[in-house]
Amino acid sequence: MRFLKAPTLFLVILSLTLCSATNKGGYWPSWAQDYFPPANIETTFFTHVYYAFLSPNQDTFQFEIDDTTASALNSFTTTLHQKNPPVKTLFSIGGGSFGTQIFSYMASSPDSRGSFINSTIQVAREFGFDGVDLDWEYPQTQTEMDNFGLLLDEWRVAVNEEAQSTGNSKLLLSAATYYKPVIPWDVVHTYPVESINNNLDWINAMCYDYHGSWDVTATGYLAALYDPNGDVSTSDGLQSWINAGIQREKLVMGLPLYGRTWTLQDPTVDGIGAPAVGLGPGNDGAMLYSEVLEFNAQNNAKVVFDEPTVSYYSVVGTSWIGYDDVESVKLKIEFAQSLSIGGYFFWTVVGDQEWRISQLGTHSILSFCTLLRRHGLMKT
Template structure:
């Protein structure tokens, strides 16, 4: 997920290889979704309906409509290089206080979590922090201290990404020691335990930003309240062809939410420990030939929106489509939208695709979903659709 400069989540996601757990890629579209009766963990009606609030965006915490969420995550704080204690600048202190004060008395109530890391953070800092028991302890104690000081209900780790097997092994130790520390702190102080969650790669094992490695499924099962696969940034301006930002299905590759969620479950993480990520933004390209404008069309750079990353927030996409009379297409195969006009092309999610993705999460018995990020929706349109679909009883 992005940082203050909206750095993309993944730059090389397209190079996720089909060879990684290719047995998870269905050969028949009928295998893409299970029947309700085949799911070992039925989904909760209420579950987790979460969203990240980037401290650098323009939406104020007091304007968040909590009817559509159960958990809001503050994004982000970073550990100091060398000390591994959380670095709280004067601006951070003001923003955190504003965030927590605005949400602690809202009706309906929501829980707040402090998220640490983000897409623009230095993964080497997390790697070094997690490498010894001493540095892990310093980091853990700092997160507890800060979370309690400001009144958060939990802590969330967004380490993008552990680079090798050693990092993953140390991540398992971090989860274990963090969980024990949270339980001990709650018991000693006779308080409710802080939640412990983490944003993770969309698939349980991967090769981007390093060699082939897998997340520690056993440690996640035992010590985490849940983990949140980031099911977006599947394609982007680093490629010379158009692609879907958050494809639910892709019969030609492993780059899809269906593949990612299935990989987590097959790795041994139960569905009730998974909270599926959804984007409130799209990715844009400049078409090489305006007359060749489908998914996979040749492209020669970024399209409209953020000139450096080729991104547009959902509300901007709707305004752009309406203002330019762009052609809007719902792609049934990937369960995604794209629009084009002239040489501009945008891949994104809209009401229909969000509804189908939430139904996918319910069918697989997932714990819930989260959005990246607040401030990017259009009058809460997608937030409302996701919440209503999640809560609706359907066969």
């Protein structure tokens, strides 16, 4: 038996952790069709792309797809499957503006859950999707969390049975979740981690929006890796999921491609937590990452990388923007890799500027995988 030398063994181990297991996702919002169609997505930087969003009927919990939407869905899957390289496609259900009530009703009984589940499978197969993503923001009580778990149990059974009966590959199942497994609002309630482990392929933990338009009295970091003064951070959120027992490969870290904005009370007091009097530039206090860079350049903004939180902010007069940039995202991806979790995703792919952030994790991973192939240590 020939033993591998230490450097070779090290490369093989890294190949398993970096080249095979990393989920690199991106959400594509359907309202971007006119200015950023799916054909514009550079699939080199992603493994999975999500169509956001579809919503079920509030009475039947089934999906009613009109001709315009059907055309968009077909175009989405066909375009991304034919790209080089191709990516897996999922359609995401709900979203932040959809609310919780319909999901709560749907998940509350076996009949309504079954109606919803069967319709998701039908839509996925009809339009050529590889899977389905549930974006329920968020279950409001422990009863809703328990019903969420029942939904996942039954969904997995239905997906397995459909694949077995048709010979098709199993549909992927994922869910967008709160950044922690415990939601502390009103009555504390906890995600059904055991059901997630048993039934989902992964969760997309939304590790952003720690501060925003709902709190206009002070500036705040959007998606800090660390919180020097508390536990509202990506590092705490991911570790909380791991401590709760989630399988690491099923935990995917969210990254924002946008910024949150405030108007400072005093332009000379401009750090994180500075007094503010309202929202800043952008749409309802939000700007795409590409818009942030443009705003900074046009206005000669003061740009600050805040090392304690691993986040950025920029200041122009009384305008204050909190966001992520290249260095903070690099450090977050390295942190995720150090935890051996499943990967990362972006909200949304349309926010980047010339893929300067989307490419970060992929370039290091691709270059490393290329090195392995050159040395004959990894199959193509």
